[in-house]
Amino acid sequence: xxxxSNERLSRQIAFIxxxxxxxxxxxxxxxxDGSRRENTAEHSWHVSVIAMALLEHAGDxxxxxxxxxxxxxxxxxxxxxxxxxxxxxxxxxxxxEERENAAARRLFGILPDDQRDEWLALWREFExxxxxxxxxxxxxxxxxxxxxxYYTGGVSWKKNGIVRAQVIRRLDPLRTVxxxxxxxxxxxxxxxxxxxxxxxxxxxx
Amino acid sequence: xxxxSNERLSRQIAFIxxxxxxxxxxxxxxxxDGSRRENTAEHSWHVSVIAMALLEHAGDxxxxxxxxxxxxxxxxxxxxxxxxxxxxxxxxxxxxEERENAAARRLFGILPDDQRDEWLALWREFExxxxxxxxxxxxxxxxxxxxxxYYTGGVSWKKNGIVRAQVIRRLDPLRTVxxxxxxxxxxxxxxxxxxxxxxxxxxxx
Numbered sequence: 001x002x003x004x005s006n007e008r009l010s011r012q013i014a015f016i017x018x019x020x021x022x023x024x025x026x027x028x029x030x031x032x033d034g035s036r037r038e039n040t041a042e043h044s045w046h047v048s049v050i051a052m053a054l055l056e057h058a059g060d061x062x063x064x065x066x067x068x069x070x071x072x073x074x075x076x077x078x079x080x081x082x083x084x085x086x087x088x089x090x091x092x093x094x095x096x097e098e099r100e101n102a103a104a105r106r107l108f109g110i111l112p113d114d115q116r117d118e119w120l121a122l123w124r125e126f127e128x129x130x131x132x133x134x135x136x137x138x139x140x141x142x143x144x145x146x147x148x149x150y151y152t153g154g155v156s157w158k159k160n161g162i163v164r165a166q167v168i169r170r171l172d173p174l175r176t177v178x179x180x181x182x183x184x185x186x187x188x189x190x191x192x193x194x195x196x197x198x199x200x201x202x203x204x205x
Numbered sequence: 206x207x208x209x210s211n212e213r214l215s216r217q218i219a220f221i222x223x224x225x226x227x228x229x230x231x232x233x234x235x236x237x238d239g240s241r242r243e244n245t246a247e248h249s250w251h252v253s254v255i256a257m258a259l260l261e262h263a264g265d266x267x268x269x270x271x272x273x274x275x276x277x278x279x280x281x282x283x284x285x286x287x288x289x290x291x292x293x294x295x296x297x298x299x300x301x302e303e304r305e306n307a308a309a310r311r312l313f314g315i316l317p318d319d320q321r322d323e324w325l326a327l328w329r330e331f332e333x334x335x336x337x338x339x340x341x342x343x344x345x346x347x348x349x350x351x352x353x354x355y356y357t358g359g360v361s362w363k364k365n366g367i368v369r370a371q372v373i374r375r376l377d378p379l380r381t382v383x384x385x386x387x388x389x390x391x392x393x394x395x396x397x398x399x400x401x402x403x404x405x406x407x408x409x410x
Contacts, residue, residue, distance in 0.1 A: 004389055009262070013389075022250075024236065031225060031228055032226075045227075045247065046221075046224070048278055053316070069278070074254070111258070147222065184218075
């Protein structure tokens with residue numbers, strides 16, 4: 001670790017440079033112009049802005065948007081070590097928690113101790129999904145790739161043979177978070193099936 | 206614009222899909238692993254996290270971090286229409302304001318009217334640079350590419366024949382925002398010159 005004027009700043013700069021790697025972690029979603037796969041850093045930006053844009057649909061009491069954004073900016077940093085686990089990869093999910101816990105300890109451990117504790121707590125809050133902020137954040141994190149898939153002609157759904165019931169299961173956190181957004185998502189999936197972007201459930205039987 | 210359950214949501218979804226284009230706007234900075242140029246969406250994410258990490262250096266009174274992050278998440282959206290203007294491109298700066306104003310009106314105009322007004326105001330706050338939040342945000346926005354350049358062996362500085370005095374002029378907003386970060390930046394530039402990553406001022410004379 002390169003030393004700067006003091007130990008705290010040296011750790012903060014080391015953390016800032018380390019997390020640059022999130023820009024090289026590729027997700028299964030494509031950019032909406034279909035040109036390439038999305039990376040996790042730009043996803044984190046996008047879903048944070050989405051949280052700002054859709055807050056009014058988040059129910060009553062409204063989540064604290066500022067906290068939501070912090071959760072979303074940090075929630076995927078662990079993918080630097082643990083990689084992106086595809087939403088429909090049951091095998092990948094088996095040891096996801098363990099891999100991501102180790103990643104969180106290493107990455108946030110670069111920061112000064114008080115920041116490490118604070119940021120680890122934010123990351124755990126997102127993972128635990130108990131607070132209304134983490135539930136709204138996680139629901140949007142699930143909705144985001146659905147919008148991408150819809151507007152890229154279902155490229156990732158088709159490639160992986162995904163059927164509507166799988167997407168609906170995956171979206172379940174949205175159901176209790178926001179009635180309007182849940183209905184919007186079901187409507188989008190209905191249109192996706194009608195347009196041939198997503199397999200209907202019967203196709204899988 | 207595709208119509209969903211109501212006009213507000215249709216506009217919000219149209220905005221969310223439109224801003225995906227920020228992921229295709231390339232900056233002059235490179236990823237720290239040198240593999241490719243950074244895009245503006247991932248920059249917006251990174252500088253938002255940097256604002257969280259370095260807040261303690263922002264002086265007294267401390268800026269409202271939540272507002273800072275909102276400014277940073279939105280400040281570069283206009284580049285979707287106006288493109289990224291290289292920091293040292295005097296010609297590009299001549300009509301930058303005009304191009305970006307038109308872009309802001311078009312992009313935020315996709316949102317419902319009340320959100321359009323609110324988000325346009327946030328964008329203008331960043332541009333005007335009067336509040337302590339916008340001054341801290343803008344200073345970090347200037348510092349971010351310096352850190353990238355330093356850790357990529359000065360690739361963008363070298364390519365464009367940039368000298369230290371130009372970088373220092375560009376970083377000037379940092380000077381009054383944070384003494385520790387200003388000294389850190391000067392220290393980093395001193396090391397960059399010593400390492401041959403950045404031309405010393407005399408080289409340009």
